[in-house]
Amino acid sequence: MANILLQCVVLVISMCGLALGSRTNPFLRKDRVTMSRMVPDADDGICKLRVEIFGYACEEHTVTTQDGYILSMQRIPVGKSGETSGVRPPPVLLQHGVLMDGITWLLNTPDQSLAYILADNGFDVWIANTRGTKFSRGHTSLSPDDSPYWDWTWDQLVQYELPAIFQYVHDQTTQNIHYVGHSLGTLVALASFSQQKLLNMLSSAALLSPIAYIGQMTSLLAQTAAKHSVAENLYKAGFDEFDPNSKAVTDLLKAYCKDPSINCYDLMTTFTGKNCCLNSSTIDVFLENEPQSTATKNMIHLAQMIREGTIRMYDYGDDEENKKHYGQSTPPVYDMTSIPNDLPLFLSYGGADALSDVNDVQLLLANLKDHSQDKLVVQYQDSYAHADFVMGVNAKELVYDPLMAFFKQ
Numbered sequence: 577m578a579n580i581l582l583q584c585v586v587l588v589i590s591m592c593g594l595a596l597g598s599r600t601n602p603f604l605r606k607d608r609v610t611m612s613r614m615v616p617d618a619d620d621g622i623c624k625l626r627v628e629i630f631g632y633a634c635e636e637h638t639v640t641t642q643d644g645y646i647l648s649m650q651r652i653p654v655g656k657s658g659e660t661s662g663v664r665p666p667p668v669l670l671q672h673g674v675l676m677d678g679i680t681w682l683l684n685t686p687d688q689s690l691a692y693i694l695a696d697n698g699f700d701v702w703i704a705n706t707r708g709t710k711f712s713r714g715h716t717s718l719s720p721d722d723s724p725y726w727d728w729t730w731d732q733l734v735q736y737e738l739p740a741i742f743q744y745v746h747d748q749t750t751q752n753i754h755y756v757g758h759s760l761g762t763l764v765a766l767a768s769f770s771q772q773k774l775l776n777m778l779s780s781a782a783l784l785s786p787i788a789y790i791g792q793m794t795s796l797l798a799q800t801a802a803k804h805s806v807a808e809n810l811y812k813a814g815f816d817e818f819d820p821n822s823k824a825v826t827d828l829l830k831a832y833c834k835d836p837s838i839n840c841y842d843l844m845t846t847f848t849g850k851n852c853c854l855n856s857s858t859i860d861v862f863l864e865n866e867p868q869s870t871a872t873k874n875m876i877h878l879a880q881m882i883r884e885g886t887i888r889m890y891d892y893g894d895d896e897e898n899k900k901h902y903g904q905s906t907p908p909v910y911d912m913t914s915i916p917n918d919l920p921l922f923l924s925y926g927g928a929d930a931l932s933d934v935n936d937v938q939l940l941l942a943n944l945k946d947h948s949q950d951k952l953v954v955q956y957q958d959s960y961a962h963a964d965f966v967m968g969v970n971a972k973e974l975v976y977d978p979l980m981a982f983f984k985q
């Protein structure tokens with residue numbers, strides 16, 4: 577019985593991404609499953625899929641991290657008109673969240689989605705894709721079929737991935753970088769800044785749906801999964817890759833949705849909070865491309881943060897093992913009060929966000945209480961939930977216009 581319960585929770589947490597905003601159960605759509613089996617062609621990257629079709633120039637780039645991961649990046653160097661102003665456009669780096677990839681920034685129409693809007697407003701746009709996602713599955717010596725390929729959490733994104741991406745964009749543009757993160761893309765940035773990393777290549781940072789402390793998130797699904805150690809159990813069962821599209825999960829979900837007491841139609845609200853402003857056509861685009869894999873170990877790390885309300889490195893759950901990795905029996909803390917007070921920060925959070933909870937954001941802001949007032953812009957969107965910040969049809973007016981004004985300061 578306990579096992580069945582556990583499997584249910586596994587299902588629910590696994591489908592959160594997929595069910596994001598869906599009115600029908602995406603797992604019952606056979607085309608989804610087939611699609612996720614396709615191996616992407618090198619010429620068939622995100623530029624071709626979501627950028628060139630709208631008449632924008634787009635370049636595919638490849639970045640190799642010090643720990644061997646080969647990542648794809650896309651660059652939209654100019655706006656749709658193709659005109660340049662004569663001055664070198666300032667680079668902006670877009671970092672998506674967990675279970676997503678760079679398509680996060682390209683889901684709505686070009687006049688509604690951040691990546692195109694930035695290009696049209698004179699920015700040189702760089703889109704990152706985290707290791708393990710569809711277009712970033714390369715490695716110098718490992719394959720995603722190898723267990724060690726998935727031996728990482730967001731600690732390694734802080735340690736290896738963001739530094740490699742920043743260095744690459746900095747080398748290519750010879751300018752300091754404006755950063756935009758969504759969700760986990762904010763956590764890796766905050767953790768980096770707290771360790772004084774990236775700062776020499778950074779102009780400013782915008783954090784949408786900030787994730788730092790997550791102990792108070794209201795998402796019942798995430799809380800329950802964390803409490804029941806769902807990711808830990810998956811890991812023990814040999815699932816190193818957390819693949820929300822995997823057949824095992826699809827089959828389990830089908831069974832699970834047969835239970836009439838379970839609402840399979842509104843899992844998005846259950847998980848992310850009630851998004852106010854999504855377009856159903858955009859949700860279709862979303863379902864064609866997302867969700868994406870991450871390391872199960874990364875999900876465990878997040879579950880630890882939910883349970884403990886802390887921002888620490890991955891806990892090996894064993895004094896000796898922690899000592900081996902960190903030289904101390906408990907994982908080192910990322911101290912948010914160590915973020916430099918003069919770093920220009922733009923922070924936008926939502927009143928309906930079940931993942932980036934208002935109380936947790938207040939906790940982060942309390943850590944930033946000594947931040948120079950003229951370097952910190954905090955925006956509160958009362959009706960916004962987690963996905964509205966990247967998919968909301970009115971995000972340009974509410975969030976992106978003020979964000980660009982902040983960058984141009």
Ligand SMILES: *[C@@H]1O[C@H](CO)[C@@H](O)[C@H](O)[C@H]1NC(C)=O
Nearest residue numbers: 684685688855856857858969
């Ligand atoms: C919804 O998306 C479709 C397809 O991209 C677009 O044509 C339509 O204008 C969008 N609707 C709104 C309200 O933004």
